[in-house]
Amino acid sequence: MNRNKKLKRPVASFIVLTNVIFWPLFCLVGAVKLLGFPTWVFDVIRCLSAWSSTFAFAILFPKIYPGQSFLHFVKQKFKNRLNGSVIFSVLTIQVVIFIIILSLVMNNHQTDSIFTISSWVILSYYFFRNLLSGPLGEELGWRGFALLELQKKYSALVASIIIGFWWGLWHLPIWLTTGFMGMDLLQYSGFFMIAIIATSIIMAGFYNINQNLIIPIIIHQFFNFFIGLVNGHLVDLMMYNAILYSVAALLLIIINPKNALYKTKSIKS
Template identity: 40%
Template sequence: MIKRYILWTYCLFYVFLLVIGGALIVFKSQAAVAILIVLSSWTSTFVFVIMFRKIYPQKNLWDFVKSQFSERIKISTILCVFLIQVLVLIGSIIITRTIWNVPISEQVTASWTTILILFGYNLIHGPLGEELGWRGFVLVELQKKFSPLKSAIIVGVAWGFWHAPLWLMSGYSGLQLVQYIICFLGGIIAVSIIITVFYNLNRNLLIPIMIHHLFNYFLAIQAGDVLHILTVTAIFYLMVALVMVLVNYKRCLYGSSDVGLDGILY
């Protein structure tokens, strides 16, 4: 069922991309295209809703969705997630200043209006529309068969290649395109591991949404060369993920039995 879900999520996303391309040619309306782009990021949720009765025949969809947000969120989890990602942002800015000599004042979008708009746009364009399917369903089900770490990597790879058409639309070619793909995929797998850690420690879907949102948002508000920003950010996230793998706090990624959630000590 997981393979079928991923296949249909890919297919629906690609259909949306074709529709977006057609809308650009026929309507030439930026507003219509923006709406379609947002809807395309919700394909994993659309497919999950459509397939829900086959995935969980004994459950009610609305009750399932509510259960994903029912566990009380620990303030310590939120603070830790926020601090880690802010430090990654600061590190990225410092490295960019040091290596490419870009003034800090020129590295972040100056307009407060733009910053606020990007905050809202990046929340509905991805995090709110993707996590119910990728984490609420795929990650949870994979952890019934595999360790959380292996499950996180599988989800990260599937989630990363789901974005594959966007790589070809990035405008890069040759070695730059290769660098873009490697950094994009590496960053997304690292984020998948980080999400798995905190989601297993605090089983509330708001945690993956928050991590995903801050990842996208902090990339969006940084001005300058996208490839440089993505490369540095991906390296920092990979470093954070590596530390989490090595520490394996409360066995949230793997245990002696290596059997997913059974190895997690709460």
């Protein structure tokens, strides 16, 4: 038997294994919460569950890229020089969206306090906890591998929609723990999927312009971070994000369709 035989459907295998790893870890998160373990234990297990895509990719790596070094692959994803204009653009887009959402929440008088966090110490902790339990653990697999692998066959736009769909469904267990039921759960799930696919399109566009994994990590980080700062009804917040990120994705398609979204690039793994 040829031990270096290459995996035939690497992206599909990655998606399946990511979910196989994630579900038990997520159940463990729930068990830790119910059994009253210390907060730090809960945070560690939750962080590990967020890294399920990285674990899955690392396990499959020898079959996806036989003879290559996993560590070298990871280093390559960060080797390109960061483009200041790209970072400025993605931060501007997300800050503008955040400000619009803040104004909508304030106008609706949904809560007495507009922010969920008031202490700078807690804010800093929340920022880095969010970074560890989301963007750093997810982006190597979903964007660093799966997105670029699909772009060998599909346009960036199609690849980003495919990845956005499966990345969104990967969050299914989280939807079921929101406490929503009936129409609220359907609305939250629908808006979540729209927002996540729109964000995936934005990630693909800017990642293709500046192929450094820091770019999708930044976009992912501030998507999560900003939505967690606003004290409002979660369904409404997700609706606002779905609408505004979709508008941003559409503008990106209109402004830079050739280089960012439609052109299938020649990508080195």
